[in-house]
Amino acid sequence: MDYAEFQQLLAADEPPDLPPALRALWQQGRGDWHGAHATVQEAGGADAARVHAHLHRVEGDAGNAAYWYRRAGRTPEKGSLEAEWEALARELLERDFRAEGEST
Known part of the structure; x- marks a missing residue:
């Protein structure tokens, strides 16, 4: 799955089968x-922590976001929320679906 396909899935009523x-x-x-927030709160790992940080930026809670960036081993983002969301989606899609595409 690529970013364009992921964006098209935003129109779906039900969440697709994706990693947390x-x-x-x-x-x-x-x-x-x-x-x-509930999804990443239940998940573990650096990816969930990065998305968790992003969500707290969206919420406007910089202190909580900084905590989750540290948990993810990342520097807090300074750019736009939209750019961060897109960058996260592109990176996770590339990594999570690259191996799937290579096996076919």
Whole structure:
């Protein structure tokens, strides 16, 4: 799956079968901050922590976002929320679906 396909999935009523960090980005992309937050809150790992940080930036809670960036081993983002969302989606899609595409 590439970024354009992921964007098209934003029109779906039900979340696609995606890893938790991508599912949370899908939820946030549809305006469901609370659903996205619940998804990453339950997930572990650096990817979920990065998305968690992004969500707290969206919320306007810089202190909580900084905590989650540290948990992800990342420097806090300074750019636009839209640019961060897109960069996260592109990176996660490339990594999570590259191996799938190579096996076919």
